[in-house]
Amino acid sequence: MKIEKKLIISNIINGAFIILIGFFAFENMNLVLTKLRFVEIADDLNASFLTMRLAEKNYFLYHDRKALAEIHAMISSTVETISGVREDIIRAIGETDLNKLETRLKVYSTVVEETRTENTWDAQTESRLREEGRRLKEFSDSITHLERRRVNDIILSSKRILIFSFWAILASALLISHYISQKIVRSLRAIEKMTKSISEGNFHRIEGFRTRDELGVVITAINSMSEELAHREEQIIQSKKLASLGILTAGVAHEITNPLNNISMIAQTYEEMYAHLGEKDRREFMSKVDAETERIRKIVKNLLDFSKPKDANPSEADINVVIQKTLTLVQNMIDVQNIETMVRLEEGLPHLYIDEYQIQQVLVNLVTNAVQAMSPGGRLFIASRPGKERDSVEISVMDTGKGIPPEFLPHIFDPFFSTKGEGGTGLGLSVSYGIIKQHNGEIRVESKVGVGTTFTVELPRYHHEEKNDGQIQNHGH
Amino acid sequence: MDKFRIMVIDDEKIVGDMAKMSLEQEGYEVETFLNAEPALARLKEQKFHVVVTDYKMKGIDGMEVLRTVKKEYPGTTVIMITAFANLDAAIEALRGDVHDFFPKPVKIKELKESIRRALNKT
Numbered sequence: 001m002k003i004e005k006k007l008i009i010s011n012i013i014n015g016a017f018i019i020l021i022g023f024f025a026f027e028n029m030n031l032v033l034t035k036l037r038f039v040e041i042a043d044d045l046n047a048s049f050l051t052m053r054l055a056e057k058n059y060f061l062y063h064d065r066k067a068l069a070e071i072h073a074m075i076s077s078t079v080e081t082i083s084g085v086r087e088d089i090i091r092a093i094g095e096t097d098l099n100k101l102e103t104r105l106k107v108y109s110t111v112v113e114e115t116r117t118e119n120t121w122d123a124q125t126e127s128r129l130r131e132e133g134r135r136l137k138e139f140s141d142s143i144t145h146l147e148r149r150r151v152n153d154i155i156l157s158s159k160r161i162l163i164f165s166f167w168a169i170l171a172s173a174l175l176i177s178h179y180i181s182q183k184i185v186r187s188l189r190a191i192e193k194m195t196k197s198i199s200e201g202n203f204h205r206i207e208g209f210r211t212r213d214e215l216g217v218v219i220t221a222i223n224s225m226s227e228e229l230a231h232r233e234e235q236i237i238q239s240k241k242l243a244s245l246g247i248l249t250a251g252v253a254h255e256i257t258n259p260l261n262n263i264s265m266i267a268q269t270y271e272e273m274y275a276h277l278g279e280k281d282r283r284e285f286m287s288k289v290d291a292e293t294e295r296i297r298k299i300v301k302n303l304l305d306f307s308k309p310k311d312a313n314p315s316e317a318d319i320n321v322v323i324q325k326t327l328t329l330v331q332n333m334i335d336v337q338n339i340e341t342m343v344r345l346e347e348g349l350p351h352l353y354i355d356e357y358q359i360q361q362v363l364v365n366l367v368t369n370a371v372q373a374m375s376p377g378g379r380l381f382i383a384s385r386p387g388k389e390r391d392s393v394e395i396s397v398m399d400t401g402k403g404i405p406p407e408f409l410p411h412i413f414d415p416f417f418s419t420k421g422e423g424g425t426g427l428g429l430s431v432s433y434g435i436i437k438q439h440n441g442e443i444r445v446e447s448k449v450g451v452g453t454t455f456t457v458e459l460p461r462y463h464h465e466e467k468n469d470g471q472i473q474n475h476g477h
Numbered sequence: 478m479d480k481f482r483i484m485v486i487d488d489e490k491i492v493g494d495m496a497k498m499s500l501e502q503e504g505y506e507v508e509t510f511l512n513a514e515p516a517l518a519r520l521k522e523q524k525f526h527v528v529v530t531d532y533k534m535k536g537i538d539g540m541e542v543l544r545t546v547k548k549e550y551p552g553t554t555v556i557m558i559t560a561f562a563n564l565d566a567a568i569e570a571l572r573g574d575v576h577d578f579f580p581k582p583v584k585i586k587e588l589k590e591s592i593r594r595a596l597n598k599t
Contacts, residue, residue, distance in 0.1 A: 257560035258489055261581035265495040268585045272499060288491060335533060336561065 003180060003213045014169055021165040035151045038092030041085050042144040048078045049137045052108075056133050060126060075109045093143055093448075104139055108132040119420045130159045131376045149384040149435045187215035194222055200437060203230035223226040237361075237431050251302050253331045259292040259299075266292075280444045302329050314355045314439075316462050319384050319393050320345040322356055326363040333368065338376045349393050351462035358435045360458075362443075366397040373401025373453060392441075396456045403449040412445060478508040479597055482524065484514045487531040487558070492583075496529065498584050500592070508581055513537035525553055527592050528578075532559030532566055543573045554595040558583050560598060 052074050059067035073224070082102065084087065089098050111132045115125050140174060203226040270285050271275070302325055323345060334341055368381050381398040388394070413433040436443040440460050447453040483505045485496045493509030500507045508525075512534055520528075528546055530540035535556035543555045553557040557570045560581040567578050 101595060254560055257581050261560060262489055262491040262495075264582035265492060265585060269495040271497050272585070273502065274500075292491070335535070338538065340535075 002097060003184065003215070006176075006180055006213075008181075010173075014173055014176075017165070017172075021162065021169075024192055025158060025162060025456050028154055032151055032154055034088065034091050035147050035154070039144060039147050039151065041081075041089060042140065043146065044081065046137075046140055046144060048074055048081075049140055050132075053133050053137060060130075065116070067423050068112060071112050072109075072116065075105065075112065079105065092147060097143055101139060101143070104132070104136045108136050166374070168238065184215065184439075185214075187219065190213070191218060194219075194226070198222075198229065202437060203227065217342060233431075233434055237434065252299055252329065252332070254336075255299050255328075256283060256296050259295040264290045294310075299328060314353050316351050317354050317356050317359075318350055319349060319354075319359075319395060319459070320347075322354075322359055323363065323382060323384060324397065325356075326360045326367070329360070330367045330371075334380060335370055336417060337371055337374065337378070339371060339374060340377075340379045342379065342381045344381070344386045344391055346383075349384060350391075352393060352459050353462040354459060355435075356438055359439070362395055362432040362435050362457065363395070363397070365432045368453075369428065370397055370399035370401060372454070373403075374399050391461045392458050394456055394458050395459060396454055398452060398454040400452040403451055403453055404445070404447040405449055406447075409445060409447060413443070479524045480504060482506045482508070483510045483527045483529065483592065484516060484525045485529045486513055486534070486539075487529075488512060488534050488556045489531070492531070492558075493584070496588070499589070502587060505592075508549075510537075513539075513542050517542065520546070520550060520553075524550070527556060527595055529556045529558065529588070530571070533559050533561050540569060540573065543570065543575055547574055554592075554598075555590060556588070556595070558588075578593070 014180075052071050055067040055070045057076065059071075082098075082105075086098070111125075111129050115129055118125075170283070178321055197433075266285050266289050270282070323343070327341075328345065331341075367382070371378075372381070378400045380400075382396070383398075384395050386391060386393060413429050433443055436457055436459070442458040444456045444457075444458070445453065481504075483500055485493045485500075485507060487496075488511050489495055490511060493511070496533070497509050499508040508519065510519070516528075516530075517537070526560060528542065530539045530542045533545075538559055539559070542559065546553050546555050554576045555574075555575045556579070557564060557575050558579045558581060570578050576595050579588060579591075
């Protein structure tokens with residue numbers, strides 16, 4: 001469900017709850033009003049009853065017959081009043097109590113009437129009159145009292161319900177918004193993690209997020225973007241490799257010229273000197289030709305290997321062998337610039353689980369950069385040694401070039417970042433970075449302007465179990 | 478008359494070996510060096526009529542050999558050979574008064590012819 005929908009629904013639920021509470025409170029108010037109106041009426045009635053009883057007392061004290069007439073008139077007016085507000089009273093106390101009240105009033109009225117018409121005076125009548133008057137008054141008092149208490153109860157319970165509802169609505173609003181924000185935050189964290197990993201060159205999908213909300217849409221978009229990036233990166237690696245291949249081919253063509261010249265000179269000398277050469281000399285000449293041919297074959301093979309299309313194919317490898325092979329590819333480029341090379345490869349390093357050609361590509365990139373950073377006559381230092389972490393091997397390529405300004409250092413692995421002007425694609429180092437990351441390795445740079453630059457590649461050593469679970473995955477496929 | 482002396486400098490050993498064999502056949506005295514430092518040291522003790530040097534070498538390169546020889550021993554002819562067949566190098570060498578410039582693979586007959594012409598001049 002979309003987050004927007006969720007928010008709307010939760011708001012509707014809360015709103016409905018509030019309306020319900022409001023309706024309930026309104027109803028209670030109405031009830032209270034009705035009850036209050038009754039209490040008002042009851043007060044009037046009580047006042048009438050009190051007056052009746054006062055008249056009753058006067059009658060007993062002074063045997064004033066006018067008092068009885070007064071009571072009679074009072075009863076009539078009370079009955080009239082009651083019938084006028086009958087509906088209100090029923091609503092407040094119910095028909096049963098009203099009937100009881102009316103019955104009592106009728107009984108009282110009858111007694112008063114009897115007393116008046118018989119015109120007798122005895123203790124029995126007196127006590128009946130007194131008794132009925134008292135009952136009437138008591139009943140009326142008790143109803144009034146009860147109603148007052150009910151009003152009080154209603155107000156109290158309304159108050160309690162309102163307070164409870166307040167907390168309930170607050171709690172439910174907090175819970176719902178917490179739930180939604182948790183969900184959003186969780187998805188955002190996943191997205192953040194993913195974009196971070198993409199920026200480091202790992203194009204993994206976000207898994208385990210099957211939301212259909214807006215964030216789900218974003219995650220799907222990022223997933224397809226990362227697939228696209230993985231695909232593009234492959235293309236970039238291949239095109240970058242073709243670009244370095246161009247540089248290398250010029251060098252390699254020259255590299256081949258020397259053994260070619262040697263073969264040619266041997267052949268010319270052989271022909272010219274044939275008569276003067278002994279059996280041993282002739283054999284020696286031919287074996288030299290063979291050795292020079294082998295030199296050419298190796299150079300061509302290296303070049304072919306380098307240009308093979310990228311299909312990450314990791315295998316156990318000795319990094320020193322890989323470095324030596326790379327050097328045959330770049331040696332000419334180094335020589336042309338009259339750069340002094342020092343190679344110090346430590347013996348007995350642990351084997352690595354790497355795609356040899358990809359690592360060669362990285363080394364070619366690093367050496368090319370180093371050579372381009374130096375004016376002729378610089379020094380290039382290439383070394384291999386055990387890594388600081390016990391389980392790795394470090395390869396460093398150090399030059400005495402112009403160095404990289406500190407403000408550029410954080411960007412040198414960014415795609416299309418180049419300080420070489422039109423000469424560079426700005427892809428070499430970013431591709432190298434991608435390759436090293438794919439190998440679960442690290443690539444670092446240290447540089448000082450005017451002193452030189454050192455790139456250090458750290459690769460994890462080969463573990464036998466890696467063979468099966470395939471540490472390096474060609475994620476494009 | 479003394480034999481003509483020829484010096485061959487190339488870091489490819491076969492170049493020196495083959496050149497020596499062919500040129501000695503022509504009656505020249507030939508010494509070969511794999512790099513320029515000992516070759517320049519040897520020039521101080523012994524006059525050579527022709528120096529055949531590779532263009533691109535580790536340490537002191539062919540251009541520097543040409544400059545040194547032209548400065549210190551103006552009578553000595555320098556012939557340059559190179560695997561690095563680019564025009565700039567050739568122009569630079571010609572400005573430095575090189576006698577001849579051969580791209581690899583070298584035709585030994587042409588090299589001999591060039592040496593012969595150089596020696597006839599002197």
